[in-house]
Amino acid sequence: AQRVTQPEKLLSVFKGAPVELKCNYSYSGSPELFWYVQYSRQRLQLLLRHISRESIKGFTADLNKGETSFHLKKPFAQEEDSAMYYCALIQGAQKLVFGQGTRLTINP
Amino acid sequence: KAGVTQTPRYLIKTRGQQVTLSCSPISGHRSVSWYQQTPGQGLQFLFEYFSETQRNKGNFPGRFSGRQFSNSRSEMNVSTLELGDSALYLCASSWRGDTEAFFGQGTRLTVV
Numbered sequence: 265a266q267r268v269t270q271p272e273k274l275l276s277v278f279k280g281a282p283v284e285l286k287c288n289y290s291y292s293g294s295p296e297l298f299w300y301v302q303y304s305r306q307r308l309q310l311l312l313r314h315i316s317r318e319s320i321k322g323f324t325a326d327l328n329k330g331e332t333s334f335h336l337k338k339p340f341a342q343e344e345d346s347a348m349y350y351c352a353l354i355q356g357a358q359k360l361v362f363g364q365g366t367r368l369t370i371n372p
Numbered sequence: 373k374a375g376v377t378q379t380p381r382y383l384i385k386t387r388g389q390q391v392t393l394s395c396s397p398i399s400g401h402r403s404v405s406w407y408q409q410t411p412g413q414g415l416q417f418l419f420e421y422f423s424e425t426q427r428n429k430g431n432f433p434g435r436f437s438g439r440q441f442s443n444s445r446s447e448m449n450v451s452t453l454e455l456g457d458s459a460l461y462l463c464a465s466s467w468r469g470d471t472e473a474f475f476g477q478g479t480r481l482t483v484v
Contacts, residue, residue, distance in 0.1 A: 307476060308462065308475040309475065310474075313472070352415075358405045358422075358427075358428065358464070358473060359405070359428045359430070360405075360415075360417060360473065361417070362414055363414070364414045365415075
């Protein structure tokens with residue numbers, strides 16, 4: 265079955281430090297992967313998708329099919345990055361399969 | 373343009389009752405999907421509608437149902453409510469279902 269795993273429920277780093285949020289997936293076929301973010305009191309929103317290969321707010325994510333991973337990275341964390349982050353893959357018609365999420369806290 | 377709108381924002385219902393939640397997608401979006409979010413299970417897919425047809429369904433009992441109208445607005449219904457149905461219900465819309473999904477603020481349902 266298709267599955268997304270985010271091994272860290274909580275992640276705390278200092279401002280200016282590098283950040284890496286881990287995501288592993290299991291999927292038969294070519295997956296399409298996303299990172300969604302939910303800031304405090306805001307709605308869930310798309311941060312980036314692997315096919316666009318964009319860097320959003322300094323975040324990047326590379327799909328590694330060999331390791332079945334899609335880790336989210338940022339070289340220098342900022343306080344406004346504190347949020348809940350969800351990794352997800354799309355299965356069929358707009359069916360997003362989400363990981364359990366990682367709460368990222370950036371300490372000043 | 374206006375975002376995805378869900379109504380009501382909060383609901384309290386009693387076990388055994390039924391409830392209807394509403395979702396108005398972004399103008400021009402034809403795909404509407406629904407998710408249940410709970411602390412224990414996280415975000416789980418309920419179903420997706422495109423042009424009034426259900427295209428995909430998650431692993432939920434038949435008490436959970438939905439529909440989509442010709443203007444793409446969607447409703448989901450939960451009958452015979454159970455305590456475990458207490459959750460945040462999120463609606464998402466996209467242009468055709470394989471593009472970026474835009475989420476609403478959610479409806480928080482509490483079953484007592």
